[in-house]
Amino acid sequence: MYSLQHPQTDESFLRLNSTVDEVMMLLRSIQKPTDEKVEPEDSAESVTEDNFMVTVRQKPTKTKGTTTNNNKDRFTFMRQVEVDQAERSKARLERERVAQKFRKLGNADYRKGDYANAVSMYSQGIDNIKDSPILYINRSLCFIKLGDFKRAIIDCDFVLNKLDEKNMRAWLYRALAYKSMSDEASYDNCIKYVRKYHSKQLEFIDTFVEKIKSII
Numbered sequence: 001m002y003s004l005q006h007p008q009t010d011e012s013f014l015r016l017n018s019t020v021d022e023v024m025m026l027l028r029s030i031q032k033p034t035d036e037k038v039e040p041e042d043s044a045e046s047v048t049e050d051n052f053m054v055t056v057r058q059k060p061t062k063t064k065g066t067t068t069n070n071n072k073d074r075f076t077f078m079r080q081v082e083v084d085q086a087e088r089s090k091a092r093l094e095r096e097r098v099a100q101k102f103r104k105l106g107n108a109d110y111r112k113g114d115y116a117n118a119v120s121m122y123s124q125g126i127d128n129i130k131d132s133p134i135l136y137i138n139r140s141l142c143f144i145k146l147g148d149f150k151r152a153i154i155d156c157d158f159v160l161n162k163l164d165e166k167n168m169r170a171w172l173y174r175a176l177a178y179k180s181m182s183d184e185a186s187y188d189n190c191i192k193y194v195r196k197y198h199s200k201q202l203e204f205i206d207t208f209v210e211k212i213k214s215i216i
Helices: 019-029 064-111 115-128 133-145 149-163 168-180 184-197 199-215
Strands: none
Touching (some): 064 115, 064 133, 115 133, 133 168, 149 168, 168 184, 184 199
16 A cells, blocks of 8 residues: 655655674674785795706817817718719710811801701700800801891800800891891991900901891
8 A cells, every 4th residue: 555655755765774784784694804924935045055057068078089080071072072072074075076066067068058057966065065155156147048137146145144244246247137038227236345445456346347237
């Protein structure tokens, strides 16, 4: 049954325990935490001879036997290097001998006008010795005779870029190939450089240039 008493006249709340009082009682019932004793860290003064050990790194001692073995290994290695060098030199001489034979065969074919077979001979020579300028130059001249001017230029460029940048025949054959392709700018550039590198042979160069002009 609902009470008709006005809420503001209801004094029953006075008989209830105060919330503030309850909180205060709870706080009183909580005991203070016990102070935990913290052990101090070991200081430098607490370090004694009993609890501190120093380890000294000892250098490995070299024995006479070890030194002797190292010397033997070094001698064996150097000896092997000398043997390998001698074998490489011997193999190089043999390849040069074979390449020389192919060059002579190529020269013979060139004189007979068999330029295609001459190219084959020079190429086999190059397979044995890849750093011989004369084989590339002779082959480039055969390419010019066969009308394969681009391959002639490739051979000349290899000589000038990899083997001998001042090679006179490479510059002249390169000029001849460009002239045959009607590339006047590249032709003039070749003549300029060959004159620069071989200023003491201008007479020969001029004669070659006149021959080029007469046949092209």
